[in-house]
Amino acid sequence: MNWTAIRAIYAFEMARFFRTITQSLVSPVLSTSLYFVVFGTAIGSRIESVEGVSYGAFIVPGLIMLSVMTQATSNASFGIYFPKFIGTIYELLSAPVNFLEITLGYVGAAATKALFIGVIIFVTAFFFVDIQVQHPVAMVAFLLMTCVSFALLGFIIGIWAGNFEQLQLIPLLIITPLVFLGGSFYSVTMLPPVWQTITMFNPVVYLISGFRWAFFGTADVPVALSLAAIAFFMVACMTAIWWIFRTGWRIRQ
């Protein structure tokens, strides 16, 4: 294992993040604050509580997940797409590194950035609502797994993308709707029965439900199922990446 190379890629990517730290952090903090103002205060004042939790607090896990998923995906996809776009990928391809090392470097960095933003939002939330975390270890575990698995997904998108439009396409067309419809701002039990069934095909439901359970101890689906879903998602992404590097798909000619 070429740990030096992994560290080099990781540090290089993190340096990019810190170069633009203000932009990287301001926008998620700002948009989260807006969500709190709109959903938490304006709408929340009319909704008493959801499953015994004030509405403002109830949306916190969903908000964190929303940001973490989009950030992990976009950071990882950009991270690997950019070298392809400007041609510096030649260096990765001619270096004594394998697919696992390249993936660890890029995905690790993207996941770290997403984690940063997740934590920032968590802290921001403290200023707006009272939140307690019943299962802190589970919370951290869910957060980490989400960061990693969506960074993996982003990595695949970045390799697949042939232009900047495609890079934006999947996050916009698939991830955002799935997250919004995945119970970020409501409990699945609030939906009509038909939609409750349909919603179960949305993988994001399992993640948000598990994450929310870590906060409040109530979940839409069993926690074990949430864990299984995220593990499955991660393995699926890893397999896809392994195949990509094996065949050189979209990278090596």
Add this chain to the structure above:
Amino acid sequence: MPAIVSVKKLRKAYDTGFVALKGIDLDIEEGEILALLGPNGAGKTTLISTICGITVPTSGSVTVGGHDTIRDYRAARSLIGLVPQEINLEPFEKVENSVAFSRGLFGKPKDPAKVAEILKLLSLDDKAGSKIKELSGGMKRRVLIAKALAHEPRVLFLDEPTAGVDVELRKDMWNVVADLKSHGVTIILTTHYIEEAEAIADRVGIISKGEILRVQDKTEMMNQMGRKELRVDLTQPVDAIPDALSDYKLALSPDGRAVTYTYDTRADRTGIRRMLNDLDAAGLQMADLATQQSSLEEIFTSLVKEQQT
């Protein structure tokens, strides 16, 4: 001595079906400078990319330092430094960080002193902290070289290192190459400039349409090229060259109206004056004189033409 880079029956067909390399065999000796000359689209970049792992060979094999570039890619690639033809660099990155990144990518421990030394070698020491987008084209090319040298490779591939580089900088680069050679680094470079091959290479390889037409010691090639012909037109045709002139190995034209003398421009004496005197003494009257030189360019174009027919 076994070759440091050994290319065997290397074929590359791109996805488009285009065959860019048609079974290349090439052995590169440790410590030599090999210049690859060839027209646009000859397959120079493809050959280098395939050795370095950027493209996958369709068939055939390559070893570097005895390590197969596919089965044993880590060991093979660790020995190689690559300077690509295109200037591919991260615009917002600082020069020193970019070079340090390359070093890390090849698994070498951090060594700011080494990075500084490499930047100095390429006269980039005053640009270490600059962003790459703030550099001129020639400087960027040197950054690419610095990146390739960052992990102290044993074999360096330079794909048209002096394209778009001014004369002075080109000389600087030749010095860098000479310096690396003196440290035992094997260098393979592609170029369109024949003077460049003459100036720095030990051997010259001519490649065209995916085939190596000739790989030859530069001096041997220069000897062919250094030869010049002197044609003397005679006022009166002769049947044969007089015996008194046999030392000069003159060639008589079929109509007997001209003799051709071949000489080496770089010899101490060309023997032209003596030959002309002897010609006079033998009673041959000259009507006109003409000289012509066969250049590497001519050898090159005639080889490439030969292949086409």
